[in-house]
Amino acid sequence: MSDRVAADQLRDLQRITDAALAYLPLEALLEELLVRAVAILNVDTAAILILEDDEMTLVPRAAKGLEEEVERAIRIPVGRGFAGRIAATRQPVQIRDLSKAEVVNPILREKGLHSLLGVPLLVEGGVVGVLHVGTLTERVFNEDEKELLQSAADRAALAIYSRLTERERGLADSLQRSLMPRLPELPAVSLAGRYMPAAAARLGGDWYDAFQLPDGRLGLAIGDVVGHGFHAAAIMGQLRSGLRAYALDGMGPGDVLSKLSRLLRQIEPGRTATLVYGILDAHGGRLTVAAAGHPPPLVRSGEETSYVDMPPSVPLGASRHVLYDDLVLEHSPGSALVLYTDGLLERPGESLDKGLERLRSLVGESEEDLEHLGDRVLDVLLPEGAGDDDAALLMVRALPLDAELQEGFPAEIESIPGMRRLLGRWLIEVGATRPEIDDLTLAAAEAAANAIEHAYGLAPGVVELRASVSKDGTVTVLVRDFGNWRSPRGANRGRGMMLMEGLTDAVEVIRRDEGTTVELSRKLGVAAAA
């Protein structure tokens, strides 16, 4: 073969692959490539094997004259046999006489092949597969032919790699989506989250989560597992589940972090993660928070926007016996809490302090609406998308309540803690004292329990809560159902009525065809009638 002919053939080969890369499905492209290789090199067979995800097995993907190889789904261990040796050494291998060589694949012998030449499919120095050609008569391949085959292999490798990364990207997207929570909908609480994947790695270790605890409070978490890729994302998924499990068990933030640190050390020793977990109690106007090596939460309250002064802490997994402490903060209605990961702040060659200041002033001067705030923070801080690191943002704000409270709840006992908390928050805003809040929320909870147990049976229904305060400071709470009233039964409900009466000034039960309303009233600023 002259240089001239070889060069033309090479161009020929490149042309088909370049054009094909754009639109041919991978199988068709590889097929076409093999047809060309067989014709140009004048051989009898050609096959492409692809390395499995485990990087230990080669499987045939396309073949000419060796179709049985693909059909039978032969699996060849890396390091063994002809193709296995090529993958292991990343070097071309030539076999002049197959009868004297070790092969794993029985089809090569069954077909009566005599000579073989194989080259690795390489992408960025890593093996993704093997391309080999064979002849039924003895053949010695020269250097030009080896080069030609290698260049076909390079084309195939690129095509395979780009399809694989495409598939990986699809997986990455759906994995990441499945790990981002559906934010809970709570009355008078606004929640918004944002996630920005890293530019290159696609999958990252950042996440956020928000969920309602059984007692009606709101759990909020944001974290950053060190590293990128599927593995970091998988660890993140495990930490996220662990956090929810511990949190739903009623543990405080510091205890949850201490447990998670132990969990992470067991899942993967040496891996670390930073995390903030907080519990927002809108009822008590309180935020309980703990951090593990994570940048501090940001709070915007009225005109002031500042970082929470968290005590120094180590990341999860970094130390064997570590206990994280809770910090309890006042959190007044209307205040916004912003949790974030450092991917939002970091810019090359800049200190973290500058990034923190940028976020603080941005949050301070932005609109109150959290969806707008989230968009603006991403637009301004990551104008070209995320950099090397992914970024997450979780924002929550207890909305100021209307002078007259009105909210519907599913008629199930799990609604009661949240209902109590909402009423409690409204009572704070109308200036009730702690004992008044405790008494009225308990009385309302008893009325709601009555409605849930006696108005609906097992059918789904709604319980409505209304509250208002008159000019003379008398609070009226209405708990209304839309079911068929049946009289409370058993000592339990008798005691419920006893409590409603004991904790308020007056209880009135108004029965109508369309449902029952329990009206509780109490004048603020004086001791209860009991």
Place this chain on the structure above:
Amino acid sequence: MRVDYHDLVGVASLSGEFDLVQVNALRDRLLGAVRNEDHGLVVDLSGATYIDSVGVSLLFELAERLEERQLRLAVVIPEDGLVDRVLRIVNLASVAAIHPNVDGALADLG
């Protein structure tokens, strides 16, 4: 819930919110805290911040069960809180000895 035994009296300490959601989980553990040889049971509500009618009914049920076996119930209640107000309204004192602290309750049952 935590249970400590002082000679022949168990002290079951409940903290946080003793409401209808919690009660179902606590019921069996509370009833099971009484050993065969015990003289009685102290339920320590010092750390409890909330109790509703379902929680109240569990205390009444506990008192009734103990009485059937000639045992006594003492309840430790933090003064001046919601729990104190609630248990006064339902008159828990009619079935259990009320004490401001665990030592007093133990002395009473011992």
